[in-house]
Structures are given as C-alpha cells and as structure tokens.
Amino acid sequence: MSATYTAAATLPEALAALASGARPVAGGTDLVVGARQGKAPLPDSLVAIHGLAELRGIAETGGGGLRIGALVSHADLVAHPAVRERYTALADASAIVGSHATRHVGTLGGNVMNASPAMETGGPLICFGAEAVLVSESGERRVAVADLLTGPGRTAARPDELLVAIELPAAAGGSCYARLEYRRQMEIAVVGATCAVTLEGARIGSARVAITALTPRIVRVPDAESALAGGDGGAGAVQAAGDAAAAAAQPISDVRASADYRRAMAAVIARRAVTAAIARARGSSDSVPIPASPALHGADRD
Numbered sequence: 001m002s003a004t005y006t007a008a009a010t011l012p013e014a015l016a017a018l019a020s021g022a023r024p025v026a027g028g029t030d031l032v033v034g035a036r037q038g039k040a041p042l043p044d045s046l047v048a049i050h051g052l053a054e055l056r057g058i059a060e061t062g063g064g065g066l067r068i069g070a071l072v073s074h075a076d077l078v079a080h081p082a083v084r085e086r087y088t089a090l091a092d093a094s095a096i097v098g099s100h101a102t103r104h105v106g107t108l109g110g111n112v113m114n115a116s117p118a119m120e121t122g123g124p125l126i127c128f129g130a131e132a133v134l135v136s137e138s139g140e141r142r143v144a145v146a147d148l149l150t151g152p153g154r155t156a157a158r159p160d161e162l163l164v165a166i167e168l169p170a171a172a173g174g175s176c177y178a179r180l181e182y183r184r185q186m187e188i189a190v191v192g193a194t195c196a197v198t199l200e201g202a203r204i205g206s207a208r209v210a211i212t213a214l215t216p217r218i219v220r221v222p223d224a225e226s227a228l229a230g231g232d233g234g235a236g237a238v239q240a241a242g243d244a245a246a247a248a249a250q251p252i253s254d255v256r257a258s259a260d261y262r263r264a265m266a267a268v269i270a271r272r273a274v275t276a277a278i279a280r281a282r283g284s285s286d287s288v289p290i291p292a293s294p295a296l297h298g299a300d301r302d
C-alpha cells in the first residue's frame, strides 16, 4: 500500500505532487499489477494522472506528424486511422499488448516510462524518430525516445518530470513491428523487431530497423539498415538485415528462452518485420497486427 494517494485534477497539481516526490500512475497495469505480483512495492506516494485532459487525444501536427497524449490507450492507438496508415508498426505493437482489458487501460505513456527492454511500442517509436515531451514545474523539454530509454526500467526523465505526449514526425512508406510470442494474448515479446522503410521508385530509399528484448535497451541496428537502403528489397537484402539484427543482439537466458534461441529468432523475426514493412510500402494491406504464424503470413518459412 502507498502511504499517500492523490488524484490530480490539473496538470499543475500533478507536477507539484511529482516535485514533492510522488510517482505518477496512469493505467496502473505495470505499476499496480507489478506490485501485486511482488515485483516491486508500490511507491510511498502516488499521484493518479488519469483525469488530466491535456494528456489525452491524438492530433495532427503542423509538420504532417502526430502528437499522441501520454494517456492515449493502446486500444485507441490501434483504432486510429492515421496511426494504422502512417505509423503502422506502432499500431502492430499496441495491438498485441496484453489482452483487450490491458489495451483499454494501459497507456502509451506508461509503456514508454516503464522502460522495459521487451515493451512493444519502443521499437516503432525509435524507428519513427519520436520525441518525448516532458514537463515539470521548471518547464518543458523534448527528448528523443531513443535517448529517453537508458536501460531496463530506466529513463533519462527526472523524477519530477511528467511525460505529457509523444510527438511523431511525418512518415512515409511502410513499417511493421513483429514479435516472437508463445501465445497471441497475455504475452510479452520473447524477441521483437521493427522495420520502417521508404521507397525511391522500386528501390528502398531509407530503412530503419530496431530490435526489442534482445539488448538492455531497445536499439536501432545500423548494419541492418545499410543492408536495405538503396537496394531492391529482395531476399538477399532481407536475409542480410536479419543476420545483422542477430549479430547486434546481446540476449539473456531466462525462463522464457535461452540466449542462443533468442539470437536465432532475432534473424527470423527481423526478416518478418522487414518483409512486411517493404510489402506495406509497396501497397500490400497486411492485417494489423501481422499474423503471428509465418505459415499464415508467408513472409518467412524457416
């Protein structure tokens, strides 16, 4: 039990609570569920932020991007047409978080600030060049999500800073987030991979690839990106990108998978994400999320 719990009615109230040492709770699906499972005790002081209207909503930005409030749920992300069409990998990621209940209560801000190396939205946000908008009593600052995530459960945000929104720059082309999972619901990634590509005619223009649950923090894989950029996006390039993803992995062994299995699957899942991203850039309308089974998807039959 927390010693003190307040529900903030305004943003200044929430920021004042953080400045005096309270931790924010949004949906509570990491913080409260984790405490119930004995992962970590609840903090002494909690401030609930679910009532802050400023942290809700998805809006177009002037530059053709999107501003997504920190309290936007995974269910709302999956349902949003602009997210599905322009930032499809993010829709893929939110679509496989937990269960229907988890997706309705769990927020994008909570997923990011929990900073699990296995969380779904990190890879897509990093590949899209997303920025976190952090606010405290001393003002606002922006940090690239790639720099915000500093390690397992750690971020570059100060304890007095609240994540109010994630901003995505304009995006073109196609993208996909894929994960290895032992079941479709109530699962976290054993291995995950994101790919976002643009096209220049029939060739790949730019490519971004990130790996999830394979390193202490979610990272891009430059060698996978250079294997794709400028090429024809054919089987050889896809294979090279998958091999680069496996080479960049520093997996751990735990109850869910051995390090060797994770490394082997890194190549498979990266190929699956790359194949679907290229297909989407070329106009295919794969389902969101892509089917879990490669046999159904047809992208990788290893």
Ligand SMILES: Cc1cc2nc3c(=O)[nH]c(=O)nc-3n(C[C@H](O)[C@H](O)[C@H](O)COP(=O)(O)OP(=O)(O)OC[C@H]3O[C@@H](n4cnc5c(N)ncnc54)[C@H](O)[C@@H]3O)c2cc1C
Pocket (backbone or CB within 6 Å): 023, 024, 025, 026, 027, 028, 029, 030, 031, 032, 033, 049, 070, 071, 096, 097, 098, 099, 102, 105, 106, 107, 108, 109, 110, 111, 112, 113, 114, 118, 119, 120, 121, 161, 162, 163, 164, 186, 187, 188, 189
């Ligand atoms: C059954 C179940 C299945 C799950 N499956 C998945 C899964 O498949 N993939 C996955 O990635 N996750 C999964 N999760 C984890 C969780 O649901 C998500 O990470 C969710 O997005 C967390 O959001 P929340 O609002 O509930 O976060 P909370 O629990 O409220 O907060 C999480 C952390 O972020 C901090 N925080 C929250 N909001 C802010 C903010 N605006 N500014 C600063 N700090 C903030 C909190 O202090 C806390 O440290 C699962 C959880 C459960 C219970």
